[in-house]
Amino acid sequence: MKALRVLNNNVVLAREENGQEVILTGRAIGFSSRPGKRVDPALIERVFVPVDGRDPDHLAEALALISQDVLQAVVSALSETGIEKPDSTRPTLAIALADHVAGALDRAARGITIDYPLRAEVQTLYATEYAQARLLLQAINKHIHPKLEASEATALALHLVNAGFVSGDxxxxxxxxxxxxxxxxxxxxxxxxxxxxxxxxxxxxxxxxxxxxxxxxxxxxxxxxxxxxxxxxxxxxxxxxxxxxxxxxxxxxxxxxxxxxxxxxxxxxxxxxxxxxxxxxxx
Incomplete structure (x- = not known):
């Protein structure tokens, strides 16, 4: 794969031999990559393939704003709970969840708490996703500090529901x-x-x-x-x-x-x- 754009030290937008644009993540992968040059495969930890017409540049930019530790915590949790396979290349759910977790950690560090008003609705209308979200939250909390509050399961469930839509909004x-x-x-x-x-x-x-x-x-x-x-x-x-x-x-x-x-x-x-x-x- 050849690099198209280096977003930061951990995220690179690249093109496979078949022309497919992909997002590569890995510690220091961007440090040794240059546009037009082959990416060292030994540095690639994850390969994300944009689907449903989603813009690779936009997804790569969103991914570059997320801590590698948080992303890895979410990816590991998705795998541990069986929500996604360990080798999943879908970027949107992982990015959305990681972005939310990063924001939740930032709020926790600043002592800000959020009361999610849709909790009752989510538990009633999306019972399966809410159950998955509670397991996902437990798995994420094994990999991060400080631990997220139980109320975050509501937001995680909404992201799981949202994964079924094209817009990602x-x-x-x-x-x-x-x-x-x-x-x-x-x-x-x-x-x-x-x-x-x-x-x-x-x-x-x-x-x-x-x-x-x-x-x-x-x-x-x-x-x-x-x-x-x-x-x-x-x-x-x-x-x-x-x-x-x-x-x-x-x-x-x-x-x-x-x-x-x-x-x-x-x-x-x-x-x-x-x-x-x-x-x-x-x-």
Missing amino acids: LSFTYTMTGVIQQMLAVVRERYGLDVSHDSMSAARFITHVRYLFVRIQQHRQLKGQEVALGEGIRRHYPVATHTAQQLATIVELRLGERLTEDEVSYLALHIARMTMDADGTAA
Whole structure:
């Protein structure tokens, strides 16, 4: 691999023989690298490959701002918890988590504490990621000092959720969290349901909506099944369909994206399941 840009002593932007731009990290790797020259492979500790059209220069710059010790702590923790494989080349999650941990350590050093207001929502809507985040926090704390507070698991969980989106921007995850809560509130008020993630149907609904947001963000909404699917759902579940149309309006207002008829039909189906689980009757 040949160096394209030396970001600092520990980070180098390089190009593989196939033309792929990659980000290399390693202690003192930048000290002995020069643009256009071959990078000493013995100095390479990690290779990160930008994907989904992410800008290699931007990612390399972000990585260069993070302490090598913090980055290594996060990479090791991701591997130890099984969230990512030891040889993973995905840069975005590691960079986002390392940047957060670096900021948390800086706040701790200055005696600043943050109360995360979304803790209840994260525990309810993203139970799997929250459980992973608690394990991840324990693993990270084995490699850093001072130790991070337990409340940081909320922020780490949001980063794990955000890893499913192309943008890498947490603002979309915050918006998604608020919209899901709003959608659940509509279902709760219309049907008088105790919408809890402990309910299998509610958990399925939350999972479906999360993937719906991924499809919206990637401009890949479901479509093409409307005639067969939609007519049957509207006929059997008219009230659930009406509720689903209300939820679609919320999504359009909050995200500026109109849902396809197929997406509305699937929302109606999940709403119907929740009501049937609650009282054993059709929606």
